[in-house]
Amino acid sequence: MKTNKLCLSIFLLFLSFTTIAQLKTPDEFLGYTLGERFTPHHRMEAYFKYVAENNPNIKLEYYGETYEHRPLFVAYITSPENFEKLEDIRKANLARAGFGNSSNITDKSTLVWLSYNVHGNEAVSMEASMKTLYDLADKSNSKTQTWLKNTVVIIDPCINPDGRDRYANWYIQFGNKPDSADPNSKEHHEPWLSGRSNHYMFDLNRDWAWLTQIESQSRIKIYNRWLPQVHVDFHEQGYNAPYYFAPAAEPYHEVITPWQREFQMKIGKNHAKYFDQNGWLYFSKEVFDLLYPSYGDTYPVYSGAIGMTYEQGGIGAGLSITKNDGNLLTLKDRIAHHYTTGLSTIEVASLNAERLVDEFENYYKKPAPSRYKSFVIKGTTDSDELKRLTRFFDEHLIKYGAATSNLSSKGFSYADVSQQPKVSVSTNDLVINLNQPKANLVRVLFEPQTKLSDSLTYDITAWTLPYSHNLKAFALEEIIAHSGEYPIAEPSNEFSEKPYAYLSKWNDTEDAKWLGYLIQNGIKVSFAENDFQVDGKSFKRGTLIISRGINVGNNQFDEIVVSSAKKHNRNLHAATTGFVASGNDFGSSSVKYIKPPKIAILSGSGASTLSFGEVWHFFEQEIGYPATVLDTDYFGGVNLDQYNVLIIPNGYYGSNLKTGDKTNLADWVKKGNKLILMENALSSFADVDGFGLKTASESDTLKKERPNLESYENEERYALTEYTPGSIFKLVTDRSNPLFFGLENDYFSLKLDSHAYKLLSEGANPGYIKSKNNLVNGFVGSELLKKLENSLSYGIENIGRGSVIYMADNPLFREFWQSGKLVFSNAVFLVDQR
Ligand SMILES: [Zn+2]
Incomplete structure (x- = not known):
């Protein structure tokens, strides 16, 4: 029995050794040395899949698909012990941030999230992610295996697969063989549509907060399920520049904590140690600031992480290029640099895991002091805008609700900045207050004035939500209680008789979307140039008037209008007459027919x-x-x-x-x-x-x-x-x-x-x-x-x-x-x- 057990152990040990010995490097798997070519996205995916299949403590999670149907996924890598309780680690981490109940997990493993290739033509990043993955998966690498004992690494190897493949495909088509290092060569000059952006040419590194693109919408769900302590966004800058890493440049937003600053410094020093050893040039503390909230560094910062941007010099460099200083820069060099900072980041995080977790908890428990503590948005419960906003808050884990009582207060009016008006808060109002985990993010999104410690900044300095959404909103100095939810009424649109005209409001792009649908389906629509009253109700200028008279001969008129209004959640009024109590009758020249735009x-x-x-x-x-x-x-x-x-x-x-x-x-x-x-x-x-x-x-x-x-x-x-x-x-x-x-x-x-x-x-x-x-x-x-x-x-x-x-x-x-x-x-x- 004893002997059998021993045999089995030896056999298992042998098996695990052979597994280790067999885990292929990216070079072995791909059939070429990393840096010799640009790897297409699907080949990178194949390598990640292969590694996950051959290492029991690595798994992939698919979180979405791009507009061009390429997969979006992350890989989780940690020690076997952590891997077994990964879900508990996640829940404990969220509980520290104030979301959900704490579990029985008391150990303090830290979460490090590495995001690659948000800009598709900064093409080294995805290549470096494979090399980094291999080192973390390699059981014989005692350094990385030690780090993983208290660190969970989450790798997103390519945030922007459409842009990345656009660049790689273009380079593969136009690159010389062998590649030319001459900066004048066509392979260093991308055409009009570069690979930087996603399919719709959006810069995904400006979209973390606004979530207008499918990649960002998919990513934020999984990101906010984890809330890492460290997030790195890997980039490239012009190829004549060397390497940039933390600490970031001023201005820093006021809510950024001393610890977030301090840790940036620790990371920077650790990277510098490796770069110094190799004689590689770098800079820090310049150019890339921490202010605009929609970046891959600031958004994580406002969610309690140490958020950082790393920039390798390399845009347009192809496989190799001669720089201004006469030196050759190769893709292999660029891979080595991003690989080095990636591992160095994990090393520093592991060395400081407990402190990272404690400070993360502090960030959520003690948000930065703020003059304004509540934000009140006037509205009605059928408002498209409030519906959109509540969805936006849900995506960001921001808590909100209807005011619990009618009261009056004083505060700042966004619409009229010179006034400090009395504000009457009613139970129809949407309230967001700072008494919540995401208080700092709320404050950044709502603050009336962005305080700048330096006017030299990399991006826009203003984004205040009430302005971008044209809200009647107020910032108040006291905490206003809310119910925790804000129900939006759904229209019913049941009509017993066929009306003279259907009327529908005009104040949102949802109205434009429905109008577009009607026009495409042969319905003729007009709009009122002036306010009017009919059937005892008031309507504002812009109101869509869809009258039977102008749609004469269309026997599907009622069906199309009513069923599409339901589908588009439009609230119709069925007007019994075109004779208005005030304003213009529906046949007036002030009621304009909307000629279908071509x-x-x-x-x-x-x-x-x-x-x-x-x-x-x-x-x-x-x-x-x-x-x-x-x-x-x-x-x-x-x-x-x-x-x-x-x-x-x-x-x-x-x-x-x-x-x-x-x-x-x-x-x-x-x-x-x-x-x-x-x-x-x-x-x-x-x-x-x-x-x-x-x-x-x-x-x-x-x-x-x-x-x-x-x-x-x-x-x-x-x-x-x-x-x-x-x-x-x-x-x-x-x-x-x-x-x-x-x-x-x-x-x-x-x-x-x-x-x-x-x-x-x-x-x-x-x-x-x-x-x-x-x-x-x-x-x-x-x-x-x-x-x-x-x-x-x-x-x-x-x-x-x-x-x-x-x-x-x-x-x-x-x-x-x-x-x-x-x-x-x-x-x-x-x-x-x-
Ligand atoms: Zn970039």
């Missing part, structure tokens, strides 16, 4: 991929309305008469839009069509014959000879006086103009560049900046602020029978500006219907 969007060289992607995504994914994508390559030869709306997204068109193209466009508009120009597309039409747009001239102070007055070290700071990284202005808004129909408040606009245009002398200026007092949040340089006085944000010029809509500010920016999407819908469907 839409074209310009893309290609000159257009900003991000901006074009936003427009594209808006039509395909947000409202489901068809639009034809054109390209600047052949735009001049397209007969535009097939379309009545043309959208030119933000871009630097230059010679991509020829003078002849612009003349043709002016003629096309005259025939009764609509041209929508966005952001810098305006500059291609400013001061051009046939268009009334004029550039604002520079102020005298701007023209002064500053380079001679400024020292070399101050030059960068002086440039800031003419700059905004993104800031919020409360526009002077004409809400009687259809462009702003459905808004709850004056429009708050995100200003992203330093262009300024004069108000239209012939045309409407429904949204503009009057003075510097219109700035409500974010950094704007002093000179730019002067230049923006009396400048156009949104203008409409009638040319012949058509119109041009000038959008100097991008209402679709990253698609998180919810009210901007309504303005854009207005431009497409309501403006200039005659």
